Amino acid sequence: xxxxxxxxxDNASIKGATFxxxxxxLQCGGDVHVLVAGSNAGAAAAAAAQIAGVSKVLHADxxxxxxxxxxxxxxxIVAVAASYSHLVFPATAGxxxxxxxxxxxxxxxxxxxxxxxxxxxxxxxxxxxxxxxATVQSLDAIKVITVRTTGFDPAAATGGSAVIEVLGAVAAxxxxxxxxxxxxxNDRPELTAAKVIVAGGRALGSAxxxxxxxxxxxxxxxxxxxxxxxxxxAGYAANDLQVGQTGKIVAPQLYxxxxxxxxxxxxxxxxxxxxxxxxxxDPEAPIFSVADYGLEADLFIAVPELLAAL
Amino acid sequence: xxxxxxxxxxxxxxVKVRVKSDGTGVDVANVKMSMNPFDEIAxxxxxxxxxxxxxxxxIAVSCGVTQCQETLRTAMAIGADRAxxxxxxxxxxPLAVAKLLKALIDKEQPGMVILGKQAIDDxxxxxxxxxxxxxxxxxxxxxxxxxxxxxKALITREVDGGSETxxxxxxAVITTDLRLNEPRYVTLPNIMKAKKKPMETLTPExxxxxxxxxxxTLKVVxxxxxxxxxxxxDVATLVxxxxxxxxxx
Numbered sequence: 001x002x003x004x005x006x007x008x009x010d011n012a013s014i015k016g017a018t019f020x021x022x023x024x025x026l027q028c029g030g031d032v033h034v035l036v037a038g039s040n041a042g043a044a045a046a047a048a049a050q051i052a053g054v055s056k057v058l059h060a061d062x063x064x065x066x067x068x069x070x071x072x073x074x075x076x077i078v079a080v081a082a083s084y085s086h087l088v089f090p091a092t093a094g095x096x097x098x099x100x101x102x103x104x105x106x107x108x109x110x111x112x113x114x115x116x117x118x119x120x121x122x123x124x125x126x127x128x129x130x131x132x133x134a135t136v137q138s139l140d141a142i143k144v145i146t147v148r149t150t151g152f153d154p155a156a157a158t159g160g161s162a163v164i165e166v167l168g169a170v171a172a173x174x175x176x177x178x179x180x181x182x183x184x185x186n187d188r189p190e191l192t193a194a195k196v197i198v199a200g201g202r203a204l205g206s207a208x209x210x211x212x213x214x215x216x217x218x219x220x221x222x223x224x225x226x227x228x229x230x231x232x233x234a235g236y237a238a239n240d241l242q243v244g245q246t247g248k249i250v251a252p253q254l255y256x257x258x259x260x261x262x263x264x265x266x267x268x269x270x271x272x273x274x275x276x277x278x279x280x281x282d283p284e285a286p287i288f289s290v291a292d293y294g295l296e297a298d299l300f301i302a303v304p305e306l307l308a309a310l
Numbered sequence: 311x312x313x314x315x316x317x318x319x320x321x322x323x324x325v326k327v328r329v330k331s332d333g334t335g336v337d338v339a340n341v342k343m344s345m346n347p348f349d350e351i352a353x354x355x356x357x358x359x360x361x362x363x364x365x366x367x368x369i370a371v372s373c374g375v376t377q378c379q380e381t382l383r384t385a386m387a388i389g390a391d392r393a394x395x396x397x398x399x400x401x402x403x404p405l406a407v408a409k410l411l412k413a414l415i416d417k418e419q420p421g422m423v424i425l426g427k428q429a430i431d432d433x434x435x436x437x438x439x440x441x442x443x444x445x446x447x448x449x450x451x452x453x454x455x456x457x458x459x460x461x462k463a464l465i466t467r468e469v470d471g472g473s474e475t476x477x478x479x480x481x482a483v484i485t486t487d488l489r490l491n492e493p494r495y496v497t498l499p500n501i502m503k504a505k506k507k508p509m510e511t512l513t514p515e516x517x518x519x520x521x522x523x524x525x526x527t528l529k530v531v532x533x534x535x536x537x538x539x540x541x542x543x544d545v546a547t548l549v550x551x552x553x554x555x556x557x558x559x
Binding site: 067069070071074092093094096097098099100101102103104105107108109110111112113122126127128129130131132133134135136137138139140173174175176177178179180181182183184190192196221229233239240245246253254264271274275276277288289290291292293294295296297302305306309310 | 321326327329336403404405408428430431432433434435436437438439440441442443444447448449451452454464468469470471472473474475476477478479482487488489523524525526527528529530531532533536538539540541542544545546548549551552556558559
C-alpha cells in the first residue's frame with residue numbers, strides 16, 4: 001500500500017500545503033511517495049526528498065507542466081496511478097482543479113476536503129459548510145482524496161532522504177493554453193499559513209478604511225489580512241482574502257475579527273483557530289459565540305487603541 | 311452555439327441544517343429547497359452569453375428526484391430555453407452525475423457546458439472536472455470571467471493568491487465562481503413563461519449510465535462546538551489576556 005502525494009510547489013520550493021498533505025498520506029498507513037510535476041523543478045524535487053516520512057520522489061519536468069494545467073497534470077498522474085492505493089492532493093485551488101479530473105479518468109469516486117483519516121479507506125469530511133461532519137468510506141480500489149490542510153500538522157521539512165526518480169513527461173494538451181496570471185504581490189505571510197490573521201468585515205465601510213484600519217495592525221503583528229464574504233462582495237477586499245466556506249479555510253494561532261458579524265459561512269472558515277478575538281459593536285453578533293475574547297466596541301476606536309497598546 | 315447548464319436542487323442557503331439524531335444524515339424533510347447558488351450563477355452566465363449573441367440555445371439539466379422539476383422551472387425563468395430532468399431516486403454522487411451529463415453531451419452536442427463549481431450541500435467541488443475528464447474536454451474551473459474570442463473560450467480563473475487566464479478550445483467545460491456575475495431576480499412574467507417551456511424526462515437506465523454510489527456514508531454528526539469565551543471590558547484587558555493567558559502575542 002503506497003500513497004502518492006501530488007506536491008504543490010513553485011518549481012523552486014515546496015509550498016506549505018504539501019507538508020500537511022504528507023502527514024495525511026502517512027496516516028493512510030503505507031509508504032508515501034511525492035510527485036513533483038513542473039518545469040525546471042529540480043530544486044522543488046530535491047526539497048521534497050527531504051520531507052520526513054517520504055520514501056520516494058517522482059520528478060516529471062516539462063514546459064507542459066509549468067503552470068499546473070489540469071489537463072496535463074492529470075495525464076502525468078494517471079500515467080503512474082496504477083502503482084498506488086491513494087492519490088492525495090491538498091485541497092487548494094490547484095488540488096481541487098486536478099483531483100476530480102484524475103478520479104474520473106480512473107473511474108473512481110473522490111473524497112473532498114478530508115479533515116481526518118480514520119483508516120485506509122475511511123475519512124471524515126465536513127458537509128453543509130461545516131454544519132455537519134460526515135464519516136465516509138471509499139469503495140474504490142484507488143482512493144482519490146483532497147486534504148484540508150488545517151486538519152493535519154505539517155510534516156517536518158527535513159529529516160527525510162528519499163530517492164528521486166525521473167519520469168518521462170507527458171505531451172501537452174492542444175486543448176488548453178496558459179495565457180497569464182495576476183498574483184497579488186505582498187510581503188505578508190500567506191493566509192492559509194499565517195500564525196496571526198487580522199480580518200475585517202462589512203463594518204469597515206469602504207476599501208480605504210479597510211486598508212487604513214487593518215494594515216497597520218497587521219504590520220505590527222506580522223499578520224496576514226483576511227476578510228469576510230460580505231466585505232469581499234462589497235468590494236472592500238480582494239476575493240483571495242476571503243475567509244470562509246467559499247474562500248480560504250484557516251487555523252492560525254490568533255485570529256482577530258474586526259467588524260465581522262460571524263455568519264455561518266465565515267465561521268466555517270476560521271473556527272479552528274487557536275485563539276479568536278472578536279471586536280464588534282453589536283453585543284448579539286454570532287462571532288461572540290466562538291470568540292475566546294470578545295470586545296464590545298467600535299472597531300474604529302478599538303483597533304487603533306489595540307495597535308497603540310501592542 | 312448550444313450550451314448545457316446543470317442545476318442542482320439543494321437545501322436553501324439560508325436554512326440552518328440539523329443533523330438527524332440517528333446519525334444517518336442531515337434532516338431535509340420539510341425544509342426550503344432552492345437552486346444551488348453557484349448553479350444560479352451558471353444559468354445567469356449562459357443567459358448573458360445568449361443576450362450577447364454568442365449562444366443560441368440554453369438547455370438546463372438536473373439529475374435527481376421528481377421535485378427537481380421546480381429547479382428546472384427556475385432555470386427557465388432566468389432564461390434557459392428548455393430543460394431535461396434525469397429522474398432517479400438513487401443518491402447521486404458527483405461521478406454518477408458527471409456520467410449522466412457526459413451522456414447528454416453525446417446526445418445534445420453542446421459547444422459549452424457551464425456548472426456551479428460546488429454544491430452547498432455535499433461541498434464536493436468535483437462534477438465539472440469529472441465531466442471534462444469523461445468527455446475529454448478542456449476545463450475552466452472557478453471562472454470569474456468568461457469570454458468567447460475567435461472560437462475559443464478565454465477564462466479568468468480564481469486561484470490561490472490571485473487569478474490566471476487560460477484559453478480553451480470549444481467545446482469546453484466551465485465551472486463558476488462567486489464573482490462571475492450576480493444572478494438576476496426572476497420576474498413573474500418570466501415565471502409564467504417558464505411554465506410553457508418544454509421539459510423532457512429521462513432516466514439513468516435510458517442513458518445507459520450506472521449510478522451506483524462509490525462512497526458510503528457511515529455516519530453524520532454535529533461538528534465539535536467551540537465554546538464561547540469571555541467578554542473583555544477594554545483594549546488594555548484584551549492585550550493583557552493575550553499576553554499572559556493565551557500567550558499568543
